[in-house]
Amino acid sequence: IPLGGNRNGAILTYRNLMITMLLGGLWHGANWTFVVWGGLHGFYLWVEKWIDDKTGKVKALAAESSSTAAGFLYAFFTFFLVNITWVFFRADTFTKAGNLLKSMFGLQTGDAVLTTLVLIKVAAIILLMVIAHWYMRSTKVLTLAYKMPAWLLGIVWALMLIVLVWSQESSSSFIYFQF
Numbered sequence: 001i002p003l004g005g006n007r008n009g010a011i012l013t014y015r016n017l018m019i020t021m022l023l024g025g026l027w028h029g030a031n032w033t034f035v036v037w038g039g040l041h042g043f044y045l046w047v048e049k050w051i052d053d054k055t056g057k058v059k060a061l062a063a064e065s066s067s068t069a070a071g072f073l074y075a076f077f078t079f080f081l082v083n084i085t086w087v088f089f090r091a092d093t094f095t096k097a098g099n100l101l102k103s104m105f106g107l108q109t110g111d112a113v114l115t116t117l118v119l120i121k122v123a124a125i126i127l128l129m130v131i132a133h134w135y136m137r138s139t140k141v142l143t144l145a146y147k148m149p150a151w152l153l154g155i156v157w158a159l160m161l162i163v164l165v166w167s168q169e170s171s172s173s174f175i176y177f178q179f
Contacts, residue, residue: 010049010050010053013049014046014049014050017042017045017046017049018039018042018043018046019042020042021038021039021041021042021045022035022038022039022042023038024038024041025037025038025039025041026038028089031092032094033088033089033091033092033093033094033097034088034089036088036094036097037085037086037088037089040081040084040085040088041082041085044078044081044082044085072134076130084101084104087100087101087104125163
């Protein structure tokens, strides 16, 4: 445990979380947007750990994320924050990241980065993901797959693949193909 893990007190634990995530950002690319991406993840982890250290409720809330309304809101808020963070991962510049964030929140003046059709598509996909997660919260995907007839499983997988291909808005390659 090179940085000492969480053995040497809370302050060093917070420092270690931030260092680890900043290095993770640098590992993904030599651009300041990747550093911000890592830094935001480190900050979120730092805040979550600090709140949990003070209240002891974050771990319990996270464990309840699939069974209670408060847990669901916690999971949804986490999803919201992570989506903001990923803007910096995909943006080449801070200007592009800022424009995308403004567009996400409906604050973009002039040409929107995200069209209404794209926002509707994203909202539909997120809604379907949340519904699927909620109904399958206590079920493993493999368990469900074994219960389905092979023809139906094939159709489900094919539909997911088609939706994945159709939802691609960019002609750029998968991010890890660039390394």
